[in-house]
Amino acid sequence: MAGCSSGVFPGSSGFDTSNPDGPPDNVPPGTEIGEPAMPPKGPQPQFGRTVTQADAPPPLSGGTLVVTEEGIAVAADPDRDQVYVVGLEAQSVKKVVLQKHDEPGRVVMDDAGRAHVVLRSGGGVATIDVATGTLLARRNVCPAPRGIAFDKSRARLLVACADGQLAALPPAPDGAKTLLATLERDLRDIVVLGDRIFVSKFRSASVVELNAAGVLQSPMPLLDAAEATPTLAWRMIAPSASAPSSPDASTPGATKPIVLHQLASLAPLSTQPGGYGDSSGSDPDTDVCQVHKSTTSVLDVSGEKIFFLPTNLVLPVDVAVVSSGYAVIAAGNGHTPSLPQVYVMPESVFTADGFCSVPTKVMVPGQATSVAAYRDSFVVQSREPASLFLAGQGARFHSTTRVARTPATPSSTRTRVQVSRALRATVKAATTGTCGSSTTSERVVRLRCTARSPGRRPITGMARSPTSAISATTS
8 A cells, every 4th residue: 555645734824924013923943924835735626606595405425326227317316305317318307396305315226117215304215106207105214214225035125214223115105114123323325135134324334234034143344453443334335236136145245235435543643744735745636545644435345355545536425336347426526627526446456567456537527426337337416517427438429418407505496407419429539647656548538529409509528538438518
């Protein structure tokens, strides 16, 4: 692993020169008055103007998107209390309006064409007919539902609640809830693999296993060390796009879920100079897997592989198993234009020459919050503007579906649905320099789309990827 990099405090400034009586008492010897402090290293966010609203927006949680093999995407929008049913091929959008402050979150599909969405603040589960885009039922489950899974072999929905309840629901809209088990509080996600049920806890980043009857079995160990401990399990998913009803125990990683969490250091942090604008010899904008001094983001793949995520991957809230590896959403990068919002971690943790595997950096517009696999590619959901971005293979086809035109403010009362035309792009490729500590050949793909929307400028976009270009959107 590479060395640690120290923290940087954005917004630091030099000494105040407005004092006519001389320098402050704490000015170090030899310091010139008015000398500016060293600016923070690495890319800096651009937040723009400050917006104040009466209702605070809901927190980011990820996991609000699911895509079927037939190309139907179901996206929950907690900011607008809506759910969108999007036909990726037909570029069609159906909108389901929920109650104010329902805060739709995790989404799961059953085998009868119904989508089930947990209502994090609404205390229930919304069942939606995907074919018609209509709300079939709204059932109360618990005060704060969080995770949801479809147990195909037993034809039931399982819901994990923040208060510790593990509830079961029939997928049919007229079925009632039954309590399967009561666990410790702060439950987050739930994954069903055959007869095994895995439930994660958010703050402690712990995972427990239950049998099909809801009887507690044993904890699933995550990466732990003498000077670090798991914390904040942002997302737990099945090891494949569709969780197997009878996983093969002989296949490595097939019988345990994938957990995206943080690793907090228990060791004392240095208070010596060097933490203010000085990265102690390490670039804070690094793509190399490394253990940070205080907190490190970790992708634990079924206990078989451990990925230490790059330090410039901020706020990893969602992950999906895709054809080229594991796509991780960096929701904290949305306001930093020079940083990607999607990192695709390759299957191998290390390359043949011993270097850490460098992720593919995917530039998408908007504010990415969720990701889901789709065929040989994947779809990214944006919070603002409310859009879906479809990744293309070989830069041959790219499309953007904008599902809402209003800002993500609770006071919004009107939402217009508009879908852009399918885009066909021409590709100009070039190679560029280094990535992290190892050299890699990248193609910088610039898209100039030939399709025009009525009354709009040409649709353009850009992507950086070794193998493919990623979606475009209206500027």
